[in-house]
Amino acid sequence: MDIAKRGKGNPMRASATAKEGSNALGRGGNISPTEQALFDDAARFFPGGALGGNALAADARFVFDRGDGSRFWDASGNEYIDYVLCSGAMFLGHAHPAIQKAVADQVSRGTHAFAYLNETAIRLARRVMPHIRCAERIRFTTAGSDSTFHAIRLARAFTGREKILKFEGAYHGVHDYAQLSTAPKVSGNFPHGVPDTAGIPAGVQDLMLVAPFNDPETLASILAEHHQDIAAIIIEPIQRILHPKPGFLQAVRELTAKYGIVMILDEVVTGFRYGIGGAQGYFDVVPDLATYGKIIGGGLPVGAVAGRKDIMDQADPTNKGKPGYVYQNGTLQGHMLGCAASLATMDVLEQPGVYDNVFAMADKLREGLQKVFDRHNLGILVFGEGPMWHMLFTDKVPQDWREVIATDTKRMATFEAELLRQGLFILPNNRRFISIRHTQDDLEQTFEAADRAARIFKR
Known part of the structure; x- marks a missing residue:
């Protein structure tokens, strides 16, 4: 297939700027003057020349220009197959026509109306709540971090307790309460956490407890000692690259119910990815609160944030000034453009066969990559379930964070950089995603690119 003819926009842009004899995918050393100027400006404008907390190696970085389906092009015209997908947000792929139309139609009617009622937000609530098993009430936010922050506040107010328990290696956003033991390089002693960033007050650290994922016995021991102080347990049903052991999520549900602790299921990643009912349907677990984004x-x-009405109704604005009222607000909550895109997303995901197809495609991806890596005797294990996939230098699927960091992560980072140079965009040292618009052609070219990367890596 001629890669240059794929997609919309300017179909010849990639081939027009690619080097003579270079691979169809990847940078191949090609950086245009336009992209270099953008790099130079970024270095002057942004800390570390980056928009956020992630940066790529200097010889593998790029400036995103446009995307279509499962692929995107950088400002030099180089083409990539995307397995990051905006950290999983682009489950429908880039520039899905249904979302384009929905957003364009909404723009003509207005973009936002502050955090007051608007028709589009109400329609979205009506649409998503039947799919969320715990949802008796819902409140829209602007991001996953926003959602987990407000869920924690609601839980503290509801229980009258202050401490929150999370699991080592879990990511729940960027706020202070989330940035404890998210990716610790040095393990702490449970239940004490390790700050992931400077600037977190010691008092916040004292309010957070940490337990190992997939270990209900240790969790039960911690709760037996500290339950009277714990307002909530917040848990990712699939913690980055760690899948729960059978019964683990149910054990967390039972323990939280036993001690009157609010269970917050962080579905920012899993929500609407593992079926229209997310992790609650996939794993058959119903929390008190669930958080969403992506x-x-x-x-x-x-x-x-969705959940029990007795917890959620603490945020009823008619109760301002009364005991127990929980302030929850944001200028862009219920943003009409975003809600229009959400409704279009639901239109697509509710179509028959969507999830069967993406699950099958992900299985083929994992199987094909494993064959490539085994052929080169790299010692890499490809694993995962559903529309996420992972790989590590290991011979067994990890069960907790400490088993992840016990693998050769530095060597993996080197290999991942080569995969990116070959045109496969993956999130370094983290989960990878697949969209509903990845095709068999994408997979075949992924295997070819992985083979090239493996050959170079072995030199």
Whole structure:
């Protein structure tokens, strides 16, 4: 297949700027003057020349220009197959026509109306709540971090307790309460956490407890000692690259119910990815609160907190000034463009066969990559379940964070950089995603690119 003829926009842009004899995918050393100027400006404008907390190696970085489906092009015209997908937000792929139309139609009617009622937000609530098993009430936010922050506040107010328990290696956003033991390089002693960033007050650290994922016995021991102080347990049903052991999520549910602790299921990643009912349907677990972001926004900044009405109704604004009222607000909550994109996303995901197809494609991806790596005797294990996939230098699927960091992560980082140079965009040292628009052609070219990367890596 001629890669230059794929997609919309300017179909000849990639081939027009690619080097003579270079691979169809990847940078191949090609950086245009336009992209270099953008790099130079970014270095002057942004800390570390980056928009956020992630940066790529200097010889593998790029400036995103446009995307279509499962692929995107950088400012030099180089083409990539995307397995990052905006950290999983682009489950429908880039520039999905249904989302384009929905957003364009909404723009003509208005973009936002502050955090007051608007028709689009109400329609979205009506649409998503039947799919969220715990949802008796819902409140829209602007991102997953926003959602987890507000869920924690609601839980503290509801229980009258202050401490929160999370699991080592879990990511729940960027706020202070989340940035404890998210990716510790040095393990702490449970239940004490390790700050992931400077600037977190010691008092916040004292309010957070940490337990090992997939270890219900240790969790039960911690709760037996500290339950009277714990307002909530917040848990990712699939913690980055760690899948729960059978019964683990149910054990967390039972323990939280036993001690009157609020269970917050962080579905920012899993929500609407593992079926229309997310992890609650996939794993058959019903929390007290659930948090959302990524897919629910259709690529625009929409998140949500959903859950029991007795907890959620603490945020009823008619109760301002009364004991027990919980303030929850944001200028861009219920943003009409985002809600329009969300409704279009639901239109697509509710179509028959969507999830069967993406699950099958992900299985083929994992199987094909494993064959490539085994052929080169790299010692890499490809694993995962559903529309996420992972790989490590290991011979067994890890069960907790400490088993992840016990693998050769530095060597993996080197290999991942080569994969990127070959045109496969993956999130370094983290989960990878697949969209509903990845095709068999994408997979075949992925295997070819992985083979090239493996040959270079072995030199």
